[in-house]
Every structure is written in structure tokens, then in C-alpha cells.
Amino acid sequence: MVLNVIVIVGAGEAGGRAAVALRAAGFAGRIVLVGEEAHAPYERPPLSKAAITDPATPAPVIIGDGGRLTELGVEQMAAAALAIDRSARRVELADGRRLGYDALVLATGARARALTLPGAELALTLRSFEDALRLREAIHAASRVLVVGGGFIGLELAASARTLRREVTVLEADTRLLRRSTPEPLAAALEARHAAEGVEIVKGVRLERIEATAGGVVLHTDAGAYEADAVVAGIGAAPRVELAQAAGLQVDNGIVVDGALRTGDPAIYAIGDCANFPHPLFGGRRLRLEAWRNAFDQGAHVAKALLGETEPFAALPWFWSDQYDIMLQMVGLAEAGVSVTRRDLGGGAQMLFHLDAQGRLVAAGALGAIEKTAREIKLAERLIVRGAAPTPAALADPMTNLKKLL
């Protein structure tokens, strides 16, 4: 394939990182980065935390300290992509422009799921920097805040609002928090921390409708009515696949790609939150990850794949969440494990190790102060990548340095 022009649709972490990585790998051709937002690619993790709590009005944290993409000669276009003409290898933009490509990278991300109940439009959601500004304003003006959804976004926003001394109630439909992402003991410990901070958490609740009141909103549920000044929904995200689907690419919980992050069309790749990819360390199990680290890693990998690298994408899933002064981190794939070993890290911090049927470490999670947990998670990541099978006794013993198990 002659590669003169690479078009990247989606200017978030994955798309921005892919552009930088292409230049770093020596690609000298034309790179066009198409994004719907008015900003250069920026980091989304601060949007639920510092962007809400910082005393000063926040600005987007641009990837690579700003100006970098321009320096690297990456053309940035602020426009929505409407359609892909695969036979002509052309992307059509909302402003009428047509962009020819030799290779196309879809990094279209995900959108926040909206509630589906009467009055849903009264609930704020969080995805973009502008969403964060709206939320910031609403939370700063409020004395009572309702958070619908006890996942990462909901709990981070609850912690941010609580840090600002707002009264906070979290409403979760499930009977426990963070079911999709986090093992029960860590979710329970995090819930206890929220309770200790004064956050009210209501689980197993069914929402009925939201109504506007004179000064705010009231949320009716099967567990009673909750009044507040602001309500925010953090109930997950849906991959943005419409462009790929309309172009006839395979879509199944995301845009389906192979180990090289390539779709069924050899000229089109997909990365980040929108991509459904097979993971070689977990028997080719298909994953779609909504995480900063995955977007970063896949952006870097697709650049190499475009330039001829044939190694499949194999970076481990890795999530983190900052709430109050503690950090939750998960690495690997907990559902590939059959047994769990716990280690006490001291100072209220703990760690879980997940082993598969052969005794190999496949995932680890930690909750606590970053000084207690970060290094252990990084070592666990290395152990997982090596396929190590440490004994449960060694893993449970805080006196055993994980580095010695490498």
C-alpha cells in the first residue's frame, strides 16, 4: 500500500496520540486529524475531577503540552465526518470538504448514555470539556446534587461534589457499585469511603421520572422522591459506530477490528473507545475498553501497524479512578481469573490478585493512597505480561517484594 495521506477521524486521546506516534515513527506524509470539537486533542480524565473542583476556571489540558501537533505538521480540521466512500477512499465532512485517504483511522470514541425516562433532558452528562464546564457551574451553584449511576464517572463526580462540600446522593440501579469494572471487595471499600465522606448511596433503585421544580429538580423513584439543585447521569457510554456502520464495516459492540486494529477493509483501522479488538493474552477474547490508557496505547500501536509492524496489539487493560485522596487501579482481565488472593498494603490500602485455572496471574486491582498502590500495580502488570504463576502465599504476604517474583 502506498501511504501518502492518513486521515484520522476523531481528535481525542486515541486520534491525537496516533498522529504524534506516526510522526515519531518517521511517517513524513500528510496527516489530517478531523475532530468535532473546537479544541486540539485534550486529556479527558481531569474533566470529572480537577475541572470540577479547581478554584480557577479550568482550561483543557492539551495532549503534548499544546502546539505539538502543529509543530509536527498535522493538519487539524474541526468538522464532523458524515460519510466514508470506501471505493473512492474518501471521507466527506459536514462543511462539504472531501478528504481522500490512503489509510483511514477511526477514533470516534463513545458518547455518554442518556437516561430514557420522562424528564431525562434535565440530567446533565459528561463527555466533553464543555460538558464539564456546564457541570462545574451547576455543582458550584447547587447545595444538593444527585448522581445517577455508581460507576467511575458517577463516583468521581460524587467525590468532586463532596470535596466542594455539596450534599450528594448516588442512585444506582444495581445492588452493588462498579459491577462491570471492579471486584466486589474493592467496590465495597470504596463505597465505605464515600459513606464516611457523607455521600448517601442508594442501591437497587428504579428511577421513574425527573421533574423541574421552582429552584431545581425532583427525581421520583421506587424508593421515594429525591429533591436536588442539579442531577447528573453517569450511566455508561456507547461507542460511536454510525460512520463505520453506514460504510458497511462490521460493528458489534464497537467497530470490529483484528489484532492489528484493522477493520475488514484493509485501508481502515479503528482505535480507542470505539474499537472492539481481540486480546492475545486472553485467548483472543474480544474487548472494548473505555479508558485513557487503552486510547493512548492503541493510538501508539496503530501508527506502528500502519507503517508495517505485524505484532498484534497486546497491551494490558489498565484503568484508574481518583476519588478523594485515594486511587483505584485495575490491570489485566479479572473475569479471566478463577481465584482471588488479597494483600494488605498498609495504611488502609489493599490489593487483589486474580489467578486463572493454571495459577497464572491474569489481573490485579488495588485501592488506596497512590504511594501504597502504584508501584505494586506496575509490578503486577509486568508479572501478568510474563505469564507468571506466583504462589498465593507469596502474593498475600506483604513482606514478599513483588519485584522478586519477576
Place this chain on the structure above:
Amino acid sequence: MAQWIDVCAKDDIEAEDVMRFDHEGRTFAVFRSPGDEFFATDGLCTHEKVHLAGGLVMDEIIECPKHNGRFNYKTGAAKGAPVCVDLKTYRAKLEGDRVLIEI
């Protein structure tokens, strides 16, 4: 004017590890290499201002606790995205059993 400051005893830092050191409102990371040499850098990662002492030392690399930003702690060199700004380094030495850094 730069001066040598006493940090800790040699064995307060394990080989291939790092320790936090605070002095007069400034914070540093002091390293002991696998070869038992000592090094010092600014304490905070140049990316998100997290203290590097919570990070992982592997050979001559410190990996920031927050993301996967890596620096060579001997030279301060940033080893690629997401970190692009080098760390400031300081001279360090061993005098008898004591570790000193020049700041």
C-alpha cells in the same frame, strides 16, 4: 548558592529504589541504582505533578506512579509520551554511610 545537604543513611534506600526527600519547601526524589550509586531529581513528574517516589524503579528508569511516564533518573531524560519535559537532576554522593545531594 548550591550546597550539599544530608538526606539519609545509605541503607534507608534499597537498591533499585527511590525515596522522597523534602527540604525547605522543595521536594526531591533520591534514587539508589542496582549498582549502588545514588542520584537525585526533582520530586514531581513533569506531566501531572505527582510525586515520583511512589513510582517504580527498574534499572535506570523511574516510572511515574500516575501514568506510564518514564524518565531516566540518572540524566533526567523523559523517555517519551505522555512525558515530554525532562526532569531536573541534582548531584548526589555517598560520604561514609550518609547520602548527600547538592541543591
